[in-house]
Amino acid sequence: MSSPLADWSESPAWLAPIPTSDDREFWVGARNGELRIQRCGACGLHQHYARMLCSHCGADEIAFVVASGLGTIYSFTVIRKNGVPPFRERVPFVVASVQLDEPGARVLAAMPTTAIESVAIGARVRAQFRPVGDEFAFVDFALDSA
């Protein structure tokens, strides 16, 4: 009884990221199939999205690391109505806040390849990557079958 999943492969130009010097690493990483987040050298905790200082302790010893891509759903919502193309054609779909296995970081993303009926808070998920434009990619999540 699951709803058919829409095709998310094409995104209009206005949705494409416009990376800054701070977060370019994230978008390029995604294009290379990696979830890159920041890790603080002082306290060892992680953060996403990219910032100048550690959001946990304020230190400036920030470096990008490649995360496992694994995490747990912290909260989610099902979008059933959205009048804006291309989302108008994609509903219904899940948007989730994912607590990464790397301590300190959460990532908010869509789950376009997952049936909405199978999503729950606490479910295990894995990052996947969806190219946008020539240089970057979006990070999505899917239920982790492993």
Place this chain on the structure above:
Amino acid sequence: MSDRTLSRKAAIAGIGQTEFSKDSGRSELQLACEAVLAAITDAGLTPSDVDGLVTFTMDTSEEMEVARNVGMTEVSMFSRVHYGGGAAAGTVLQAAMAVATGVADAVVCYRAFNERSGNRFGNMTGRITTLPPWLSWYAPYGLMTPASWVALHAHRYMERYGVTNADFAPIAIVDRTNAATNPGAWFYERPITFEEHQQSRWIIEPVLRLLDCCQESDGGVAVLVTSTERARDLPNPPAVIAAASQGATFDSEMMTSYYRDDLTGLPEMGVVAKRVWSQSGLTPSDISTAFLYDHFTPFVLMQLEELGFCGRGEAKDWATVERLSLGGELPINTSGGLLGEAYIHGMNGITECVRQIRGTSCNQLANVEHALVTSGTGVPTSGLILSTL
């Protein structure tokens, strides 16, 4: 008491509004000017007595256009407050500070829009060419409407404290019951039952049903702030500003804030609560009535917790219809709130509390001494306490 306090130095002496509708048939500037003039007249003053103007950054009516159209001659102070509906009480804070410090003598705060018939929030079709930074992390995933933004917070809150959608029904029922006896309310004479709430369609399952979401409205509201001393001599009983504060915290965003540690509270309102209680010297038990910003019912429960009316996770049991109704322990949203009366970005909550202080509400309570007003939740926000002289 230290001289460095805003408490009781300024008061709301005039209130004004247009009718609330779904299609005003006139410009936002026209609505703003009508509301501003009505507030000035209500205060027993003339436009040339007004020397300050405050509005929302989102408002489309330029201060000087308003001043020109209503005939203000000399304006010494104007400012705008950011963050959507979080600005409402913040405009009064700006006005009160100006009046208390002698920067201005009479300041009008206004907000007017055709939110239903004009540019509706959440409608991004054809309007966006590049995304603002905070939205660029969310919009690509289709998270674009206020209801969907709120849902991620509310869902986690529900999971954590065992709250169900039925626990939000009392807020909607009380709002609509109060609106039913307010001839100015959009839902005048249209109360709802618990069953109707539970049968209304899902907007965001399992969080929000249709009757949990506030309406969209066209209209304008304005209030005139002057010194408490001057307000004593004006025609209407002053609503003394016992406290006013804005509130924001680490990792506050506009409706999203998904990267803060905990999504089960409204920490911006926690800041407002701390400040208004200490500034006024009052406690929750002193409050006769409250206007709690009710764009989405789950955030009313979370506000009750942040403001200290009950403990964390207790609002689902505390917020009963009996307790929140006229004559109850904490009557809320006596005009019908944003759900029942109109969505004028929270400014209509301020005017209702002024009426309660004056004794002129259509749902007037007995012995009102202190009224609490909150502004938009899920955003950097504001709040104030209005008191009798």
